[in-house]
Amino acid sequence: MKKLRFGIIGYGAQGSMYARFIEQGMVESMDLVAICDSDEVKQSQLVESFPNKKIYNDYKDMITSGEVDAIITTVPHYLHPEMAMFALNNGVHVLNEKPAGVYTKQVKALNDFVATNSDVTYAMMFNQRNNPLYQKIKKIVEDGEIGPIRRTNWIITTWWRPQPYYDQSAWRATWGGEGGGVLVNQAPHQLDLIQWIAGVPTKVYSKIKHGFRRDIAVEDEVTALMEYENGATGVFVTCTHDLLGTDRLEILGDKGKIVVEDSKTVTVKRLKESENILNKNMDMEDVKRLFMGQMNTKDLYSTEVFTEESAWGEQHSGVLENFARHILYGEDLLAPGAEGINGVRLANAIHLSTWTGEEIVLKDFDDDLYLNELNKRIKEEAKFDLRR
Amino acid sequence: MKKLRFGIIGYGAQGSMYARFIEQGMVESMDLVAICDSDEVKQSQLVESFPNKKIYNDYKDMITSGEVDAIITTVPHYLHPEMAMFALNNGVHVLNEKPAGVYTKQVKALNDFVATNSDVTYAMMFNQRNNPLYQKIKKIVEDGEIGPIRRTNWIITTWWRPQPYYDQSAWRATWGGEGGGVLVNQAPHQLDLIQWIAGVPTKVYSKIKHGFRRDIAVEDEVTALMEYENGATGVFVTCTHDLLGTDRLEILGDKGKIVVEDSKTVTVKRLKESENILNKNMDMEDVKRLFMGQMNTKDLYSTEVFTEESAWGEQHSGVLENFARHILYGEDLLAPGAEGINGVRLANAIHLSTWTGEEIVLKDFDDDLYLNELNKRIKEEAKFDLRR
Numbered sequence: 001m002k003k004l005r006f007g008i009i010g011y012g013a014q015g016s017m018y019a020r021f022i023e024q025g026m027v028e029s030m031d032l033v034a035i036c037d038s039d040e041v042k043q044s045q046l047v048e049s050f051p052n053k054k055i056y057n058d059y060k061d062m063i064t065s066g067e068v069d070a071i072i073t074t075v076p077h078y079l080h081p082e083m084a085m086f087a088l089n090n091g092v093h094v095l096n097e098k099p100a101g102v103y104t105k106q107v108k109a110l111n112d113f114v115a116t117n118s119d120v121t122y123a124m125m126f127n128q129r130n131n132p133l134y135q136k137i138k139k140i141v142e143d144g145e146i147g148p149i150r151r152t153n154w155i156i157t158t159w160w161r162p163q164p165y166y167d168q169s170a171w172r173a174t175w176g177g178e179g180g181g182v183l184v185n186q187a188p189h190q191l192d193l194i195q196w197i198a199g200v201p202t203k204v205y206s207k208i209k210h211g212f213r214r215d216i217a218v219e220d221e222v223t224a225l226m227e228y229e230n231g232a233t234g235v236f237v238t239c240t241h242d243l244l245g246t247d248r249l250e251i252l253g254d255k256g257k258i259v260v261e262d263s264k265t266v267t268v269k270r271l272k273e274s275e276n277i278l279n280k281n282m283d284m285e286d287v288k289r290l291f292m293g294q295m296n297t298k299d300l301y302s303t304e305v306f307t308e309e310s311a312w313g314e315q316h317s318g319v320l321e322n323f324a325r326h327i328l329y330g331e332d333l334l335a336p337g338a339e340g341i342n343g344v345r346l347a348n349a350i351h352l353s354t355w356t357g358e359e360i361v362l363k364d365f366d367d368d369l370y371l372n373e374l375n376k377r378i379k380e381e382a383k384f385d386l387r388r
Numbered sequence: 389m390k391k392l393r394f395g396i397i398g399y400g401a402q403g404s405m406y407a408r409f410i411e412q413g414m415v416e417s418m419d420l421v422a423i424c425d426s427d428e429v430k431q432s433q434l435v436e437s438f439p440n441k442k443i444y445n446d447y448k449d450m451i452t453s454g455e456v457d458a459i460i461t462t463v464p465h466y467l468h469p470e471m472a473m474f475a476l477n478n479g480v481h482v483l484n485e486k487p488a489g490v491y492t493k494q495v496k497a498l499n500d501f502v503a504t505n506s507d508v509t510y511a512m513m514f515n516q517r518n519n520p521l522y523q524k525i526k527k528i529v530e531d532g533e534i535g536p537i538r539r540t541n542w543i544i545t546t547w548w549r550p551q552p553y554y555d556q557s558a559w560r561a562t563w564g565g566e567g568g569g570v571l572v573n574q575a576p577h578q579l580d581l582i583q584w585i586a587g588v589p590t591k592v593y594s595k596i597k598h599g600f601r602r603d604i605a606v607e608d609e610v611t612a613l614m615e616y617e618n619g620a621t622g623v624f625v626t627c628t629h630d631l632l633g634t635d636r637l638e639i640l641g642d643k644g645k646i647v648v649e650d651s652k653t654v655t656v657k658r659l660k661e662s663e664n665i666l667n668k669n670m671d672m673e674d675v676k677r678l679f680m681g682q683m684n685t686k687d688l689y690s691t692e693v694f695t696e697e698s699a700w701g702e703q704h705s706g707v708l709e710n711f712a713r714h715i716l717y718g719e720d721l722l723a724p725g726a727e728g729i730n731g732v733r734l735a736n737a738i739h740l741s742t743w744t745g746e747e748i749v750l751k752d753f754d755d756d757l758y759l760n761e762l763n764k765r766i767k768e769e770a771k772f773d774l775r776r
Contacts, residue, residue, distance in 0.1 A: 151611075155638070165678075207613055209619060221621070231597060233595050243685060244657045244659070246645075248636075271632070284552050290550070359745065
């Protein structure tokens with residue numbers, strides 16, 4: 001059986017988890033052959049723990065060694081695009097950790113490259129796309145079961161992080177080191193899912209708070225108001241200060257509504273006809289019945305409730321396997337790399353809207369303006385070099 | 389036993405309901421003595437149905453007759469302030485139907501009058517303030533049980549109205565006749581409640597849609613993003629096109645969270661200490677446990693669930709009785725008239741934000757600008773006189 005020779009760049013929480021999945025045989029079509037970490041202490045631990053793997057301290061050496069077919073970038077966010085680009089340039093396939101990058105300008109260069117170089121595969125580690133719950137919801141929407149979208153609303157405040165989490169390293173929750181807060185670190189999952197399921201919005205206005213209930217420079221509190229191509233609206237709320245976090249996604253369409261609670265319980269209500277038609281077919285007698293409380297609207301729809309959860313590790317190992325099978329056998333990618341920019345742009349636009357006080361039109365998104373505004377904040381912070 | 393001599397102006401759906409409540413003895417401290425309606429057909433029906441009441445066709449005659457101590461204005465919204473003002477000017481107490489008016493300028497004059505004339509009572513028919521469910525929630529918030537507000541979020545889309553509802557009269561859902569859509573007609577309940585419970589916001593930005601899924605000139609789809617004095621944010625979503633309507637209110641505070649579903653089921657989670665303190669007392673070991681899934685956050689709060697509903701008619705008859713007892717015995721008013729402006733201003737600001745594309749600062753709300761923008765729309769409509 002063919003196996004993809006895989007290298008992990010960055011042996012932190014994510015990198016070590018992926019190594020474990022592969023070593024435990026959860027990723028059939030992959031061989032873990034190399035691990036890279038720039039930390040010297042980690043290197044010697046790695047040499048001891050993995051006597052049969054190549055251990056690198058420089059990711060460029062690993063990529064140009066000829067020993068890996070593909071790599072994953074489990075490193076700080078800012079580094080994702082430059083490592084991915086170096087690998088692709090050297091004919092090595094890339095599974096990019098989320099987010100694809102911190103600002104759109106650095107991600108665009110990657111997308112431009114893969115648009116004209118079809119011999120290398122560029123994919124994103126959007127593990128939640130491999131959650132059967134969200135796959136089912138995407139299919140319901142895609143199949144038109146609830147009709148064109150009228151509104152989306154996601155309150156996803158289950159990302160509680162106490163202060164010591166932020167204090168554990170100097171780059172965390174800084175503009176220069178991490179490039180943002182909950183939008184860059186925790187919510188990229190949902191920023192991807194909502195666009196994957198309901199489409200990419202056209203405009204966004206936001207009210208975010210920097211250091212609202214944490215002692216950090218970046219955002220720990222976010223509310224974004226989106227608009228879609230067809231005039232539908234969306235609300236996206238996230239934060240890291242809600243110990244009693246809510247996870248509730250509601251999608252209303254012309255023909256029905258989906259409500260997902262705790263990323264687990266799904267209620268789908270399907271109207272017997274589009275509300276556009278039901279509405280047109282009503283008459284004054286119906287209105288009277290409605291006001292007398294005599295209209296049984298329950299006759300007009302069906303209700304389905306189901307629960308769905310993915311087992312620990314399945315989401316990530318499944319993305320790894322899909323990535324390998326795409327390269328080996330041409331299986332469709334769950335998360336093509338080019339789609340990584342959507343989450344980055346939405347996060348950037350949410351930042352930029354609050355910084356400028358303006359609604360942001362996504363198709364005209366000004367990559368340079370965003371980078372400029374980001375650099376202003378990095379400069380004020382006076383801890384890290386400016387980005388370009 | 390003393391009774392307040394009460395007159396009803398406008399014998400439509402609301403007026404006739406209040407007449408029924410009083411006649412059936414649900415309002416102990418009131419005597420219904422007069423009814424006014426400008427419609428001739430209704431007048432003769434009234435004469436027949438109520439042989440012992442005075443029936444008027446001109447509200448001014450009723451107010452100046454000396455036969456009524458107090459009146460209620462169950463007439464089209466635009467008329468509330470002028471009728472209320474005429475009554476107060478003539479020493480007759482006023483229970484104003486909601487909304488207090490259509491635009492702040494006309495409501496301000498009323499508030500100015502009552503600020504300097506304490507011998508007449510001016511109150512609002514905010515019947516939901518008499519709903520034991522919202523009274524309990526207000527008390528929980530007021531008593532500081534969930535601490536200072538961090539966020540509010542109300543999705544109240546149970547106001548489904550089919551097209552024939554809008555087509556039943558020429559003034560409905562027009563700028564000149566009604567002055568707006570769901571914000572003016574259906575949502576004033578919640579626009580009052582959210583401010584009554586969580587406080588008056590300082591700023592609002594909105595994205596509303598006019599005639600989104602109904603053939604009307606005014607708004608049938610609303611999303612508003614609010615900000616409070618202390619930097620907390622709020623989201624308010626309402627519409628009339630959701631047959632599968634949602635009613636879900638969430639209030640997060642420093643010390644807990646309240647979730648109300650379907651205006652019926654309340655879940656209150658109370659943190660054992662303020663999240664500000666819990667957060668500060670965490671250490672790196674706690675963060676590790678959190679990430680290992682070994683932190684039992686359930687130890688940090690209690691959960692109370694209760695349901696509460698008010699019986700049909702109780703809300704309205706209770707407000708009528710409270711109004712009478714205030715005048716007769718000095719009982720505290722549930723809804724002082726001066727508070728009516730809050731809902732009007734918030735509705736106006738939500739309109740104005742979408743019309744101008746700007747965030748609106750409520751303390752600087754420009755009453756003249758709003759009226760001017762409203763008149764532009766009345767002029768385009770070319771069906772009704774301009775307002776001033």
